[in-house]
Amino acid sequence: MPNFFAVRLVALCINVIFRYQRSLAQNLNRVFDITTQKIMLMSLKFRLTIVNFLQFFIWGSYLTSLGGYMFVTLHFQGEQIGKIFLTLGIASIFMPAILGIVADRWINSERLLGLCHIAGGGLLYYASTVSDAPTMFWAMLGVCMAYMPTISLNNTVSYHILQDNGLDPQVAFPPIRVWGTIGFICAMWFTDIMHWTLSSTQLIFAAVNAVITGFYCFTLPPCKPAGRGEKKSLVSALGLDAFVLFKQRKMAIFFLFSMMLGAALQVTNQWGVSFLDHFKSNPLFQDSFGVKYPNILVSISQISETLFIITIPFFLKKFGIKKVMLMSMFAWVFRFGLFGIGNPGTGLIFLVLSMIVYGMAFDFFNISGSLFVDNETPQSMRGSAQGLFMMVTNGIGAMIGSYGSGWLVQKYTNDSATDWSTIWYICAAYALVVAILFGMIFRYKHDPSKIEKTIAH
Numbered sequence: 044m045p046n047f048f049a050v051r052l053v054a055l056c057i058n059v060i061f062r063y064q065r066s067l068a069q070n071l072n073r074v075f076d077i078t079t080q081k082i083m084l085m086s087l088k089f090r091l092t093i094v095n096f097l098q099f100f101i102w103g104s105y106l107t108s109l110g111g112y113m114f115v116t117l118h119f120q121g122e123q124i125g126k127i128f129l130t131l132g133i134a135s136i137f138m139p140a141i142l143g144i145v146a147d148r149w150i151n152s153e154r155l156l157g158l159c160h161i162a163g164g165g166l167l168y169y170a171s172t173v174s175d176a177p178t179m180f181w182a183m184l185g186v187c188m189a190y191m192p193t194i195s196l197n198n199t200v201s202y203h204i205l206q207d208n209g210l211d212p213q214v215a216f217p218p219i220r221v222w223g224t225i226g227f228i229c230a231m232w233f234t235d236i237m238h239w240t241l242s243s244t245q246l247i248f249a250a251v252n253a254v255i256t257g258f259y260c261f262t263l264p265p266c267k268p269a270g271r272g273e274k275k276s277l278v279s280a281l282g283l284d285a286f287v288l289f290k291q292r293k294m295a296i297f298f299l300f301s302m303m304l305g306a307a308l309q310v311t312n313q314w315g316v317s318f319l320d321h322f323k324s325n326p327l328f329q330d331s332f333g334v335k336y337p338n339i340l341v342s343i344s345q346i347s348e349t350l351f352i353i354t355i356p357f358f359l360k361k362f363g364i365k366k367v368m369l370m371s372m373f374a375w376v377f378r379f380g381l382f383g384i385g386n387p388g389t390g391l392i393f394l395v396l397s398m399i400v401y402g403m404a405f406d407f408f409n410i411s412g413s414l415f416v417d418n419e420t421p422q423s424m425r426g427s428a429q430g431l432f433m434m435v436t437n438g439i440g441a442m443i444g445s446y447g448s449g450w451l452v453q454k455y456t457n458d459s460a461t462d463w464s465t466i467w468y469i470c471a472a473y474a475l476v477v478a479i480l481f482g483m484i485f486r487y488k489h490d491p492s493k494i495e496k497t498i499a500h
Contacts, residue, residue, distance in 0.1 A: 087208055090263065091201050091219050096226035097256040098197045101160070102190065103230030104249035105167075107341050108240040111316030113179070114452075116241050121456055123176040125449015127183050128313050132442030134187035136434055142192040143199075148268050152203060156196040157260030163189035164253030171246035190253075197223075203266040221349060228345045235338035240316055288428060293486065294419060298435050300481045301412055305440020307375050307474055308405065310448045311382065315341045317452075318463050322387050333387030333394060340387075343395060347402030355410050364418075365487040367411040372478035374404035376471050383467035412436070415487070 113119040113127065142159070146152040163186055170182040201219060202212040230252075239245040288294040319337035322328035333340045358367050377400045385393030412432060420428040451469060455462040 083208075087204060087264070088215065088219060091204060092222045094256070094260065094263070095197065095201070095219055095223040096229075097252060097259065098193065098226065099223040100226035100230045101163075101249050101253045101256060103227035103345075104234055104252060105245045107231060107312045108234060108245055108316045108338055110313045111320055111337070112241050112243065112245065113176075114314075114317040115320050116243075117174055117176075117179075119176045119179075121449045121452030121454075121461075122446075123449070124313070124452070125446045127176065127180050128309065128445035128449070129442050130180065130184040130187045131191070131309065132438045132440070132445060133184065134191040135441065136438040138188050139192045139195045139433075140430065143195060146196060146199060146266075146268065150268065152196055152200045152266035152268075153260050153263040156193055156200055157257040159189050159193045159196065160253045160257030160260065162257075163193070164250040164257065167246050167250035167253060171243040171250065200260075200263060200266050204264050207264065224345055224349050228342045231338040231342045231345070235336045240338050241320065286431065288420060288431070296485050297412075297415060297419075298431070300477065300485065301432060302435040302440040302443070303477050304372060304375070304408060304474075305436035305438075306444030306447060307379075307470065308408075308436065308444065309441050310444050310470060311344075311378065311401070312341075313445065313448060314452065314466075317461075318382065318467075319387065321461060321463060328387045331387035331391075333391060340394065341398065343398035344401035344405075347399045348406055349402075351402035351406045352410070355406060358407070359411060359414065363487070364411045364415045365485060367407050368415075369478060369482055371404050371407035371411070372474060372481060374400050374407065375474035376478065378404050379467045379471035379474060383464045383471065409436075 110124055110128070113124050114121070119127075142155060146155050166182060166185040166189055170179065170186055173179045173182050198216075201216055205212045205215050230249075234240055234245050234248065237244070239248065289298065316337045319333050319340065322331070322334050328334055355367075358370070362370075378397050381393045381397035381400070384390060385397060387394070416428045416432050448466075448470070451466050452461060455466050
């Protein structure tokens with residue numbers, strides 16, 4: 044009898060141990076799977092962070108210093124430089140839409156993104172060898188046609204990969220995208236520290252980075268075309284169906300002022316380095332930090348952008364879209380006006396303030412304008428409407444600003460001496476007129492609950 048109970052007890056112990064081991068093995072497997080999944084997601088986020096960093100590192104290598112290189116080193120006239128910067132607006136009008144169709148129907152988005160960067164790298168290198176304005180126009184048009192679509196393709200690839208791995212892009216993408224701005228700033232600093240701001244080396248540096256970025260894109264997970272076989276009219280595919288919004292008075296006024304303010308968006312990026320370089324001729328300023336490292340000083344503008352983005356939800360909820368857009372317009376007045384009275388010496392504080400206010404000027408307009416479009420258009424054409432908003436601001440508006448500012452610089456340049464203060468005051472007056480007219484003509488009722496819902500969305 045005791046032997047029977049002993050055998051049962053041993054059997055029970057063995058059974059308990061076996062079940063415990065099986066349960067432990069299952070738990071360990073579960074922990075291993077969860078850990079593996081987290082590591083995989085962290086790896087994907089890190090890879091997308093690298094892509095976004097490199098995406099804007101390329102642009103930051105030359106965008107803010109190219110104008111100075113052409114004006115100071117190549118001795119192009121202001122109007123010629125203005126025409127060359129038109130290429131950014133021209134490419135923004137049609138290339139993102141066309142390559143968006145290609146990505147939707149025929150080629151994996153990550154492959155198309157890589158091909159665009161590699162092509163852009165080759166064109167950037169070619170641009171570094173050009174020394175005459177007409178050829179530079181065509182070279183930079185090619186560069187912009189290759190680069191501008193990559194901004195939207197980069198977003199498409201990031202959204203696609205995040206969604207395929209069970210992540211919400213609205214939550215996961217912003218912390219990834221902010222590294223794009225950091226990449227832009229790092230490129231500006233590196234170009235400045237290496238003293239390439241007035242040299243063609245900036246374009247060669249950008250070209251090398253573009254090729255590296257292109258090949259890196261090929262290593263990303265596949266983003267296959269989602270609209271293959273889908274029948275859609277060319278008008279709809281290009282987003283042109285959103286032009287019906289011009290029939291609404293409020294939308295027509297909004298897009299008109301978006302175009303007018305869009306003319307201001309790239310002016311200081313286009314001419315900032317040239318403006319700071321002209322202080323070299325003054326013995327009081329020629330050894331100042333702003334003259335030696337103009338890109339680093341200008342980069343405060345991009346740093347300010349990252350900070351003001353955080354404040355947008357508060358300002359929108361508190362004041363509404365119209366007042367926030369007015370803040371942006373008046374911020375542009377201060378941006379240009381402070382440039383007009385600033386200098387790298389005793390007036391450095393005015394230049395720094397101008398860089399800081401740029402964050403409000405740029406972000407408040409772009410974000411609040413985008414939210415207005417989202418609020419006021421039917422869901423069926425929101426994508427097209429956003430494309431139209433980008434077209435009138437970064438396309439048509441930027442073209443007007445590029446050519447107009449080039450004409451101004453040429454008009455106020457005599458014997459290689461440029462009256463920069465007058466140019467900045469004219470730009471400030473323009474922004475002031477736009478702000479006053481917008482405040483008088485545009486009508487929009489603030490609804491805090493609607494704004495909160497849109498921001499949350």
